[in-house]
Amino acid sequence: MEITPSLIALQLVTGIALGAVYALLAVGLSLIFGMLTVVNFAHGAFFMVGAFVGLYFLGLTGNFWFSLVLTPLVVGAIGLVTERFLVRPLYGRGIDYPLLLTFGLSWVLIEAMRTLFGIEGLPSSTPAELRGSVDLGIGFFPKYRLFLIAATAVVVAALWLFLEKTRYGLIVRAGSRDGEICQVLGIDIARVWLTVFAIGTAIAGLSGVLAAPTRAVNPEMGIPVLAESFVVTVVGGMGSLPGAVVAGLLVGVVFSMTSLFAPDLAELSIFVLMAVVLLVRPQGFFGKAGLMG
Amino acid sequence: MKGLVDAIRRHRVAAVIAFLLVFPLLMPYQALAINILVFGLFAVGFNLLFGYTGLLSFGHAAFLGVGSYLTGIAMVSMGLPWGVALLLGVVSAALAGLLIGYLAIRTRGIYFSMVTLALAQIVYYAFYKAERWTGGENGLRGIQVPAAEIFGFQFDFLDPTTKYYVILAFVAAALWFVSRVLASPFGAVIEAVRENEKRAAACGYDVARTKLLVFVLSAAICGLAGALRALHLSVVPIDSLHYLLSGQAVMMCLLGGMGTFFGPFIGAGLFLTLEDVATTYTTHWMAIVGAVFMVFVLFFPAGVWGSFLKRIERKP
Numbered sequence: 001m002e003i004t005p006s007l008i009a010l011q012l013v014t015g016i017a018l019g020a021v022y023a024l025l026a027v028g029l030s031l032i033f034g035m036l037t038v039v040n041f042a043h044g045a046f047f048m049v050g051a052f053v054g055l056y057f058l059g060l061t062g063n064f065w066f067s068l069v070l071t072p073l074v075v076g077a078i079g080l081v082t083e084r085f086l087v088r089p090l091y092g093r094g095i096d097y098p099l100l101l102t103f104g105l106s107w108v109l110i111e112a113m114r115t116l117f118g119i120e121g122l123p124s125s126t127p128a129e130l131r132g133s134v135d136l137g138i139g140f141f142p143k144y145r146l147f148l149i150a151a152t153a154v155v156v157a158a159l160w161l162f163l164e165k166t167r168y169g170l171i172v173r174a175g176s177r178d179g180e181i182c183q184v185l186g187i188d189i190a191r192v193w194l195t196v197f198a199i200g201t202a203i204a205g206l207s208g209v210l211a212a213p214t215r216a217v218n219p220e221m222g223i224p225v226l227a228e229s230f231v232v233t234v235v236g237g238m239g240s241l242p243g244a245v246v247a248g249l250l251v252g253v254v255f256s257m258t259s260l261f262a263p264d265l266a267e268l269s270i271f272v273l274m275a276v277v278l279l280v281r282p283q284g285f286f287g288k289a290g291l292m293g
Numbered sequence: 294m295k296g297l298v299d300a301i302r303r304h305r306v307a308a309v310i311a312f313l314l315v316f317p318l319l320m321p322y323q324a325l326a327i328n329i330l331v332f333g334l335f336a337v338g339f340n341l342l343f344g345y346t347g348l349l350s351f352g353h354a355a356f357l358g359v360g361s362y363l364t365g366i367a368m369v370s371m372g373l374p375w376g377v378a379l380l381l382g383v384v385s386a387a388l389a390g391l392l393i394g395y396l397a398i399r400t401r402g403i404y405f406s407m408v409t410l411a412l413a414q415i416v417y418y419a420f421y422k423a424e425r426w427t428g429g430e431n432g433l434r435g436i437q438v439p440a441a442e443i444f445g446f447q448f449d450f451l452d453p454t455t456k457y458y459v460i461l462a463f464v465a466a467a468l469w470f471v472s473r474v475l476a477s478p479f480g481a482v483i484e485a486v487r488e489n490e491k492r493a494a495a496c497g498y499d500v501a502r503t504k505l506l507v508f509v510l511s512a513a514i515c516g517l518a519g520a521l522r523a524l525h526l527s528v529v530p531i532d533s534l535h536y537l538l539s540g541q542a543v544m545m546c547l548l549g550g551m552g553t554f555f556g557p558f559i560g561a562g563l564f565l566t567l568e569d570v571a572t573t574y575t576t577h578w579m580a581i582v583g584a585v586f587m588v589f590v591l592f593f594p595a596g597v598w599g600s601f602l603k604r605i606e607r608k609p
Contacts, residue, residue: 039403041351089591095403096349100547101590103351103540107583115577223536227414230407238404267418274411275396282399 003260006139011260012253017145019252020152021211025229026236026244027156028203034239035176035196038087038098044226045106046201050075050208051217052113055122064127068209075205076198083197088190106222113219121218148210155206156245159199163241172196176239231274237287247285295605305554306472310465323453325569327460329562331522332545334464336557337471338514339542344552345475346507347487348398351406352413353542355393356512358534359416360386360519365433365529366426375438379463379520386516387509389416394508398501410536417534433529450524460521467514472554474510483507487552515542544586550596559598 025047032040040046053074057067082105090097126144133140163169171192175182179189215221228251236247251270259266277284301308313330320326335357342348364382367373373381393412400408420427427433438450450456474480482503485493494500523529532538541564549560567585571578593600 033403037403039407086587086591093594096406097590097594099349099403099406100543101587103543104583104586104590107540107579108587111577111580111583115580224414227411227536230411234400234404234407234411264422268415268422271411271415271418274408275415278396278399278408 008260009138010141011256013141013145013149015253015256016249017148017214017252018256019249020149021207021214021248022228022232022251023245023248024152024155024203024207024210025225026232026248027159027241028200028207029229029233030236030239030241030244031159031203032197032200033233035172036087036091036098036193037095038102038197040102040200041099041226042082042102042106042109043201043204043229044222044224045109046075046079046204046222047208047211047225048217048219048222049078049109049113050205051124051212051221052117052122052208052219053205054209054212055124055217056117058127064129068206071209072202072206075208076202079201080194080198082201083194087197088193106226110219110222117219119219121216121221124212124215124217126213144213148214151210155203156241159203160241168195228270231270233284234274235277235284237284240284240286243284243286298602298605302554306465306469309468309555309558310461313461313464317454317457323457325565327453327457327525329558329565330457330460330464331518331525332541332565333558333561334467334521335515335518336542336545336549336561337468338511338518340546340551340553340557341471341474341483341514342507342511343543343546344556345480345487346483346504348504348508349406349543350397350409350508350511351536351539351543352393352397352409352411352416353511353515354534354536354538355413355416356386356390356515357519357522357538357542358420358529359389360516361523361529361533362420362427362433362519364520364523365436368437369433369435370426375524379517379524382520382523383513383516386519387513390509390512390516391505394505394512398504398508410539413534413536413539417531417536420534421531427529427531430531432531433523434527436523436527436529438524438527456525460525463517463521467517471514475554479503479506544582546596547594548586548589548596550599550602553596553598553602556596556598560596563597 025043029040029043032038050071054067054071057070058064061067082102086101086105087098090101130144130147133142134146161169163172171182171187172195175187175189175192175196182192183189232244232247232251235251236243236245251273254273255266255270258269316329317323317326320329335353338356339350339353342350342353360382362382363385364375364378367378367381368375371378393409393416396412397405397408421429423429440447440449440451448455448459450459482493482498485496485498486500486503490500493503519533522533545560545564546557547560548563549558550556564582567582568578571581575581589596595603
């Protein structure tokens with residue numbers, strides 16, 4: 001296969017679209033960590049549940065937009081229950097326990113989806129209105145990939161506006177700085193934590209719906225995704241939203257470029273990127289020095 | 294009761310070996326007993342890092358897998374005798390531990406878990422792609438320990454009882470080694486690192502080097518478990534390197550009691566028996582094991598053995 005500039009451009013867009021999903025996943029992970037100092041090991045499982053629920057709603061209603069709105073609500077509701085009844089009793093018991101608990105939860109979620117939808121997974125396809133490709137002057141690009149990039153931009157922008165420009169966003173930011181002072185000031189911090197956990201898992205669910213047409217949907221799909229979103233978080237710096245976005249896009253592009261030039265090394269490339277970042281800048285691009293030791 | 298428990302804890306290696314000698318008689322079939330033996334050792338190696346040093350690795354399948362694969366490759370592709378192959382597996386796992394550990398100990402706390410998970414994925418993909426040596430998705434097949442006669446004993450690995458006791462000999466040696474390490478001044482230092490890293494550093498201990506050394510020891514023991522597993526199964530499935538297996542080490546260790554000598558074995562026994570029983574009723578055993586694990590995290594974080602010890606020490 002000859003490598004032409006238009007092929008590289010196409011691969012670049014594919015990479016950015018893949019990176020958009022990574023960015024969304026890492027944003028959810030970082031949001032939860034920044035606020036609750038909980039690493040959600042069930043994040044990949046929530047992503048997977050999002051993909052299944054999304055396809056279920058799509059099959060039920062035949063309307064992609066409907067499932068795009070409804071799925072994050074359902075996954076967010078699962079997140080709500082998880083925080084309230086499973087994660088909350090573990091606050092103050094050391095940083096490892098919520099991690100272990102969410103790991104156990106991921107097994108239950110995987111089996112739950114196997115029970116509901118079968119171990120083979122579900123077939124997924126691009127929604128009719130987003131099929132085909134558009135000419136951007138430098139070549140033809142699949143519509144759905146462009147849509148993925150746009151959707152991510154909208155979600156990240158909305159989240160940024162929520163955190164920076166609203167009163168509740170101010171409380172969230174203050175809470176992640178110092179929860180105790182917030183409580184002294186009369187803020188019900190437990191409720192803020194609950195909301196943030198739900199938003200984080202809802203975003204994971206949303207990235208599941210968005211990614212479903214671009215990959216195989218099966219109960220184990222969340223496992224590699226979890227490892228990949230950890231790579232993004234380590235590269236970008238834990239707890240940093242700009243870091244999550246920049247690193248997400250970078251990881252996506254590195255993956256798709258490697259799969260163009262050396263397909264066998266594609267899966268490996270992003271982990272090597274992480275290893276290099278760990279050696280050169282252990283706290284990641286946007287992480288605070290000292291946090292990583 | 295307390296006196297008995299104290300006696301058992303004083304002679305912990307002897308106690309565990311005495312139990313494991315009669316263990317096969319208690320189990321419904323030998324394959325399960327061997328599995329518990331191998332995974333018990335895997336959990337013991339993992340516990341050295343998690344329970345005693347306080348470093349939660351989510352990538353220990355890498356060392357089990359490297360131990361399995363290198364033992365298998367040495368026997369299948371190079372035709373080496375199984376004893377040499379076993380040694381090669383352990384050394385390779387230790388080297389993998391040195392590489393991964395060197396990168397991972399640059400991070401602390403929660404990052405450590407994430408980074409070990411991600412680095413273990415490198416090993417998974419590398420072995421998955423190296424189809425010529427590892428058999429890729431199908432796994433590595435054809436590992437056979439030839440029958441032999443040693444000191445007049447018929448030595449046949451196809452006989453499950455022989456296989457159990459041969460593997461037990463290696464496990465016993467490894468347990469003695471771990472017990473020795475834990476009882477040494479070095480064992481005190483690793484627990485000091487777990488309790489308070491800064492204070493340990495202030496006392497003049499090289500925390501980074503201690504962590505790396507424990508990491509390598511832990512990897513070597515998990516590698517031995519992997520090597521024994523390769524001999525036991527006579528194949529190496531690609532799942533040996535999978536993240537779910539890393540998670541199993543975590544689960545076994547916590548179920549039994551992290552930071553205790555007997556805990557990992559009890560945890561491995563509990564986990565595998567639970568899996569064995571659950572699979573006879575339902576194919577969805579992961580949900581049951583996952584739910585039991587969550588209950589332990591929430592209500593019995595000290596595990597079966599740890600909770601038992603707590604009870605005994607409260608009521609003299």
